[in-house]
Amino acid sequence: MKAISGTNLEQAKSHNRRVVIELIRTHGSLSRAAIARMTALTPQTVSNIVEELERSHLLVAAEAQKLARGQPIIPYSINPAGAYSIGLELGRRRASGVLTDLSGAVCARIERQVEHPDPQQAMPVLQSIVEHLKQAFAFDQQRLLGVGIALPGRYAEGGTTSLSPQSLPGWQGFPVGPELEQRLNAPVLVENDATAAAIGERLHGVARGLASFVYLFLAGGGGIGAGMFLDGHLYKGSRNNAGEIGHIIVEPHGRLCSCGKRGCLDRYVSPSVAYDFMGIADTEGLSPDALDALIDRGSDGLDAWLDQAVQPLRQTVDFLELAFDPETIVLGGSLPTSLMRRLAERLEPLHDPIDPGRQRTVPRVMIGMTGKDTAILGAAALPIFSETNPRFDVLQKPVG
Template sequence: MATEKNKSAENHAVKSGVLGTNLEHAKEHNLRAVIDAVRRHGELTRAEITRATALSVQTISNLVAELEQRGLLIAGEPQKAKRGQPARPYRLNSQGGFSVGIQMDHQLALAVLVNLAGEECAKIQKTVARPSADEGIEIFAHLVDEVIEAGKVEKQRVFGVGVAIPGPFDVSGPTGVGPGWVGYPLEDNLSRRIGLPVIVENDANAAAIAERLHGAGKKFDNFVYVFIGMGLGAGLFLNGQIYHGVRGAAGEIGHILVETDGKSCECGNKGCFERYVSLRAAYHALGEEDNHHSSPEHLEKLFEEKDPAFMGWLQEAAEKLRIGILALESSFDPEVIFIGGLLPPKIARALVDLLNPLLPSVVTQLKPLEQRVLLGVSAPSAPAHGAASVPIFYEFNAELYSHSKKPVGRS
């Protein structure tokens, strides 16, 4: 039975994403372009996919049929339009594949298994004590096996493993995790150990990718994701792709100066952004040392009690974040800036609320934005969920297909 469609096909706006190509040898690119279009809109009919990808009607018919056969698309019930035959919408099959995400600091390692919709299927965590890189490989390998087993999925249905590490891994290593990580070939060594593709990203980039795939970021091609962790970083999406920079250190906004002759930073400067906006800055405001600090959950308790020292930090963090947002808008002219990371959701929301009114921006005055700042995902396990999004992002990224040539959805 056809169901009544809310909007007719003629007034249903489909935003163009990745365009396809009608060249025969580019079928795998086109399959990814179809998935990108469906993912961004939630569900689309074949006619809408045709408009979004600029491919021919026959090509779309063949591609959709193949994606259904591969278990990546699911057809919904036909929807009656005002004119013509009922059209069947297609959506991603959330059970069409899975991915593992791992996060680790000097005390805790955590792994999550997610499906194509980013929904958590299983989670495993383990206490660690500043592991070396070789020890970390074994910890990661056991976590991967355990979380896949806990999720009751076959290993061949897992696209890969993402690892979220604080900071620019290729430049300075994951600060504070343990000895021997700087320059360590984590991707190659872990991939050989577990028999799955492995991608390492810093936590800010991983969070930005998750926002792009599963959150409000799917509506934007150009945005900045400010990640508040023990330090401060940003993931940059430019023209629909994550931007790493020449040295892999793009988004190191924690070392932008926001205070003249301010608090001393380990980088050698004074007044760095992350000395005011980070979990570490919050702990320092409470008089706690790096190696003997409380937890994000304790910060939430202090927030609920309106602890004077904590509320003082929150107010100062908002003031400095206001300056940083203005700098980011002037530098990148993004569609929006997301604020997320490891802060408990209540604190993240309060911080975003304290930003108003934002400082006047010359960039946004050229074309006023509906919202300049949005709240992203903020939770202690955010890096792991972000990391799990990374293999999915690269698996279905049509623009990056030329580097892999691997059939979409196949290990």
């Protein structure tokens, strides 16, 4: 059995530093006095942390606001150029990479054509993308936090090795993270696409500042997964497979699923099912704009897909609300924005909530990031999250 770990001064320092970054990130800019008030840290501790973060370029001071009396107030904000991150994505036909700054803004992007690559073919391509990204934009390379890669799939016993690009052969058991790390000589973080997208949404998107939300990720290539932040923790489950909700049965004795069961959510709501209904055989052969135009135009096939998808999705939202009591459920994914919009429009009315009298500050369902960049921006968020998110398992201090 794992012992409960204690905290020492170093851990507490690192945690407090992360709490300050997170607070400034969610509020835009804050003075030292405001940070001290909101974190319950002493003014001296806050001063030390802010000075250290300013020295390491993660924070910048804005012009001091002069007051009629007393010391002028200096607001601090996140310095976008204070750190950088690289996100990678690998599909059947396309390998891509982005370089983002600390605010998540894309500074450079590179795409390469691939053809159903096995690991031996893909690794040099990913390595070359990273090397070119580092040359494509002028920045202090000491400030590169690391490289994130988002992959669809489940975790095998003991780690990340069974995550693999969808329906590509030769990836089962391949150690993506350690192999890339060796080639790139930089920290590499591997995460499943739904969790990576949830992290991106919490750092830079509609879930910024939310402690509890469920992100429902609809993968363009098929498959539905959930990324979960519960009480400020990223929740991953006992074997890292929490959120595999695409395989919840929504239709007993329904359509056969790749997992062997019948009637799974995936087989009704996945974008790939939408394309089947619309008679589009090869979405990777279409440009995202062409696909968007097809969906915007509408068709009998699209309507038929929506008709059979909306009830299973509504049921899933109901289940997630009842099971986890989140502040909101974010719908997003690497599917065309027009497809997500159509689905979300049809979702109302939702099932009655268990607490109809509740005062809500955010809607029950929100639309998060959609489009082809969703997973790759989530991947780029991984090193930033790992470096700056408060570690609630180290120690807990009320914030706000």
